[in-house]
Amino acid sequence: xxxxxxxxxxxxxxxxxxxxxxxxxxxxxxxxxxxxxxxxxxxxxxxxxxxxxxxxxxxxxxxxxxxxxxxxxxxxxxxxxxxxxxxxxxxxxxxxxxxxxxxxxxxxxxxxxxxxxxxxxxxxxxxxxxxxxxxxxxxxxxxxxxxxxxxxxxxxxxxxxxxxxxxxxxxxxxxxxxxxxxxxxxxxxxxxxxxxxxxxxxxxxxxxxxxxxxxxxxxxxxxxxxxxxxxxxxxxxxxxxxxxxxxxxxxxxxxxxxxxxxxxxxxxxxxxxxxxxxxxxxxxxxxxxxxxxxxxxxxxxxxxxxxxxxxxxxxxxxxxxxx
Amino acid sequence: xxxxxxxxxxxxxxxxxxxxxxxxxxxxxxxxxxxxxxxxxxxxxxxxxxxxxxxxxxxxxxxxxxxxxxxxxxxxxxxxxxxxxxxxxxxxxxxxxxxxxxxxxxxxxxxxxxxxxxxxxxxxxxxxxxxxxxxxxxxxxxxxxx
Amino acid sequence: xxxxxxxxxxxxxxxxxxxxxxxxxxxxxxxxxxxxxxxxxxxxxxxxxxxxxxxxxxxxxxxxxxxxxxxxxxxxxxxxxxxxxxxxxxxxxxxxxxxxxxxxxxxxxxxxxxxxxxxxxxxxxxxxxxxxxxxxxxxxxxxxxxxxxxxxxxxxxxxxxxxxxxxxxxxxxxxxxxxxxxxxxxxxxxxxxxxxxxxxxxxxxxxxxxxxxxxxxxxxxxxxxxxxxxxxxxxxxxxxxxxxxxxxxxxxxxxxxxxxxxxxxxxxxxxxxxxxxxxxxxxxxxxxxxxxxxxxxxxxxxxxxxxxxxxxxxxxxxxxxxxxxxxxxxxxxxxxxxxxxx
Numbered sequence: 001x002x003x004x005x006x007x008x009x010x011x012x013x014x015x016x017x018x019x020x021x022x023x024x025x026x027x028x029x030x031x032x033x034x035x036x037x038x039x040x041x042x043x044x045x046x047x048x049x050x051x052x053x054x055x056x057x058x059x060x061x062x063x064x065x066x067x068x069x070x071x072x073x074x075x076x077x078x079x080x081x082x083x084x085x086x087x088x089x090x091x092x093x094x095x096x097x098x099x100x101x102x103x104x105x106x107x108x109x110x111x112x113x114x115x116x117x118x119x120x121x122x123x124x125x126x127x128x129x130x131x132x133x134x135x136x137x138x139x140x141x142x143x144x145x146x147x148x149x150x151x152x153x154x155x156x157x158x159x160x161x162x163x164x165x166x167x168x169x170x171x172x173x174x175x176x177x178x179x180x181x182x183x184x185x186x187x188x189x190x191x192x193x194x195x196x197x198x199x200x201x202x203x204x205x206x207x208x209x210x211x212x213x214x215x216x217x218x219x220x221x222x223x224x225x226x227x228x229x230x231x232x233x234x235x236x237x238x239x240x241x242x243x244x245x246x247x248x249x250x251x252x253x254x255x256x257x258x259x260x261x262x263x264x265x266x267x268x269x270x271x272x273x274x275x276x277x278x279x280x281x282x283x284x285x286x287x288x289x290x291x292x293x294x295x296x297x298x299x300x301x302x303x304x305x306x307x308x309x310x311x312x313x314x315x316x317x318x319x320x321x322x323x
Numbered sequence: 324x325x326x327x328x329x330x331x332x333x334x335x336x337x338x339x340x341x342x343x344x345x346x347x348x349x350x351x352x353x354x355x356x357x358x359x360x361x362x363x364x365x366x367x368x369x370x371x372x373x374x375x376x377x378x379x380x381x382x383x384x385x386x387x388x389x390x391x392x393x394x395x396x397x398x399x400x401x402x403x404x405x406x407x408x409x410x411x412x413x414x415x416x417x418x419x420x421x422x423x424x425x426x427x428x429x430x431x432x433x434x435x436x437x438x439x440x441x442x443x444x445x446x447x448x449x450x451x452x453x454x455x456x457x458x459x460x461x462x463x464x465x466x467x468x469x
Numbered sequence: 470x471x472x473x474x475x476x477x478x479x480x481x482x483x484x485x486x487x488x489x490x491x492x493x494x495x496x497x498x499x500x501x502x503x504x505x506x507x508x509x510x511x512x513x514x515x516x517x518x519x520x521x522x523x524x525x526x527x528x529x530x531x532x533x534x535x536x537x538x539x540x541x542x543x544x545x546x547x548x549x550x551x552x553x554x555x556x557x558x559x560x561x562x563x564x565x566x567x568x569x570x571x572x573x574x575x576x577x578x579x580x581x582x583x584x585x586x587x588x589x590x591x592x593x594x595x596x597x598x599x600x601x602x603x604x605x606x607x608x609x610x611x612x613x614x615x616x617x618x619x620x621x622x623x624x625x626x627x628x629x630x631x632x633x634x635x636x637x638x639x640x641x642x643x644x645x646x647x648x649x650x651x652x653x654x655x656x657x658x659x660x661x662x663x664x665x666x667x668x669x670x671x672x673x674x675x676x677x678x679x680x681x682x683x684x685x686x687x688x689x690x691x692x693x694x695x696x697x698x699x700x701x702x703x704x705x706x707x708x709x710x711x712x713x714x715x716x717x718x719x720x721x722x723x724x725x726x727x728x729x730x731x732x733x734x735x736x737x738x739x740x741x742x743x744x745x746x747x748x749x750x751x752x753x754x755x756x757x758x759x760x761x762x763x764x765x766x767x768x769x770x771x772x773x774x775x776x777x778x779x780x781x782x783x784x785x786x787x788x789x790x791x792x793x794x795x796x797x798x799x800x801x802x803x804x805x806x807x808x809x810x811x
Contacts, residue, residue, distance in 0.1 A: 032799035034612060039799035040706040060798060065706070068761075121501045126518055128610055194420055203422025203460065214523070214532065216711035216742070218797050232375060234747045240375050243726055243739045244533040248463040252378055255421065255461075259374050262413050274797035276522065276712045278502065284417070291416050296409070310413070313405035315395070321415060322408070323431035323444055384730075465728050465735050466538075 087301025345435025370403025
């Protein structure tokens with residue numbers, strides 16, 4: 001099924017759910033005002049549902065909005081969810097942020113989302129892009145007086161190459177067919193690139209990766225795991241992390257945020273898509289999730305039964321490093 | 324190593340109230356000698372230790388961090404140290420992945436009866452950190468007036 | 470007549486002359502991103518580029534700025550010794566700044582340096598020691614809407630010199646006295662050059678494809694705008710991150726903190742943002758802007774109503790379009806202004 005057909009399916013499902021009063025709101029994507037930037041959209045009426053769309057640029061994780069709804073809105077919500085988003089919904093249910101009955105999952109197999117920065121880099125940083133259309137395995141990029149065809153798989157988001165769950169793990173209805181379950185890349189090969197470095201080179205690589213960070217916290221705020229009412233960086237007494245652009249402060253923020261995602265991160269890539277500075281935020285979360293797989297055989301959000309790995313223990317857990 | 328001989332590291336040591344802190348006490352009353360480089364911080368249980376504390380210690384200028392609690396099975400709160408063990412495993416791996424030198428961050432299980440193990444571990448931890456020299460990891464420097 | 474001509478192949482030597490007493494900075498490509506970078510003497514700057522990803526406000530209002538240092542000295546009669554921070558050591562020239570960014574600094578001057586009592590020495594020092602050589606924009610981006618914001622692709626406000634690209638040469642307009650002096654030695658422009666520049670301006674303005682109206686916003690009372698119904702929808706998808714604020718050339722809020730280590734300390738100010746819960750949190754625990762809607766509304770009301778009311782009609786937005794491009798959930802300021810004006 002192509003994007004248009006899936007978008008049509010989403011609209012029909014949303015219209016039906018809203019018309020029958022089964023949900024208060026359908027959370028989906030609508031076309032943004034700039035190319036390659038579909039945006040979250042809240043449809044409350046069947047008419048509004050007509051604005052819903054679907055493409056390879058649906059890069060926000062909508063599970064994020066299930067926990068950030070205005071106070072007082074507690075009714076049932078439908079949400080458009082690809083594989084990773086559904087895994088985050090499962091995670092939120094496990095963490096008691098949401099009950100399964102509160103959410104109607106409109107599942108869609110992910111085509112592998114596209115990275116607008118890669119598209120821009122591929123056509124040239126100085127070019128103005130006025131539109132980008134997916135045509136099968138290709139992306140047709142257009143600007144004033146020029147056109148260029150790119151291979152879709154060359155401009156995918158990093159996390160989508162190694163996705164292990166393109167199909168939604170839970171859904172109330174599925175739009176389109178299920179696809180190949182994975183994209184074929186091996187996550188363990190790329191999850192922790194600094195492991196290859198000599199320990200003495202790692203701190204420099206770590207610092208360099210985050211040197212452009214402006215601490216806007218878009219990575220945190222776009223993340224469906226970061227729902228703390230007060231984040232540790234915002235705590236003032238004690239103040240765990242300074243407010244400055246000193247490397248020590250910037251790196252403390254990123255280290256601790258990543259650690260707080262341990263055993264929970266589904267590698268949805270929302271953090272990297274949100275970052276205005278193009279920072280590879282997944283360098284840290286990737287390492288942690290790789291460790292969690294290795295040490296505890298756990299991948300987040302794949303089923304509703306298992307217990308998150310840092311909320312449980314076993315007598316024979318590894319402890320070789322403890323004296 | 325010779326250049327570090329005169330260097331006296333500062334090591335933040337987080338001890339669980341029920342076991343290692345007692346072990347330290349016993350080492351004291353037993354008059355066991357050990358290097359004076361550790362700054363003991365008493366916590367209720369290793370399960371109380373947020374990774375934030377570890378980073379905060381390094382930020383504030385600690386050259387090493389040592390966390391010690393009850394042996395598995397002996398936790399006063401039954402399983403606090405077992406949760407902590409998983410957390411430390413992931414934390415240590417993460418910090419060393421981003422460039423913390425192996426040998427700066429230490430963990431041990433020391434009961435309140437193990438005064439000798441306490442003494443031995445202080446010596447081991449101090450020597451390991453001393454060999455590495457002053458830490459730069461996440462160290463916050465606000466600068467001084469010239 | 471102060472309009473001069475600078476041939477592009479002579480630009481490097483013109484700038485090298487400036488570099489004798491100033492540090493030069495200009496937009497440059499680094500790793501596929503457009504950033505402000507030092508321009509080496511003799512190096513030719515980029516003439517064709519879109520807006521830099523972040524605004525150059527960092528030059529006047531660094532994200533982290535030490536305001537002073539202090540030492541606790543018990544043997545000193547004052548107990549605490551304060552030390553002021555050194556001023557900017559060397560003057561600088563910011564080359565090829567977009568007119569919208571230059572305009573933004575003109576607006577910020579009104580805020581940082583309002584009167585005798587409100588006169589920010591940190592801002593003033595850097596402003597006075599900087600020569601802004603703006604480069605008029607001949608190919609605006611689709612997200613640009615400067616012509617609706619008291620600005621334009623050839624706007625001169627806030628700049629010292631405005632360059633207009635005429636192909637192999639640039640028309641240089643002296644805007645301030647400082648700017649006039651900088652270009653005094655260049656040859657004068659001919660009537661043909663002026664005509665070409667006027668035509669370029671007209672074409673650039675025509676190329677701005679989006680416009681927004683402000684007439685109703687100006688007309689309406691503050692409370693009417695504040696209570697308008699659209700805010701519920703405007704704020705829906707906002708993440709409350711700081712992207713829009715931090716990339717914005719006119720956003721200027723900050724947070725001041727004292728950091729101490731042993732007996733020494735420093736006072737630093739850091740960019741802050743009104744989208745943050747912490748920004749308005751009182752010591753009592755009360756937060757006057759406790760909901761996301763309050764915070765989102767604040768940002769737009771500040772730009773399009775409070776600043777115009779308090780600063781004689783100036784707008785807290787120059788239409789550079791950065792937030793439109795970078796907002797992770799694509800909240801488009803042009804749509805918000807249209808909703809406010811509807």
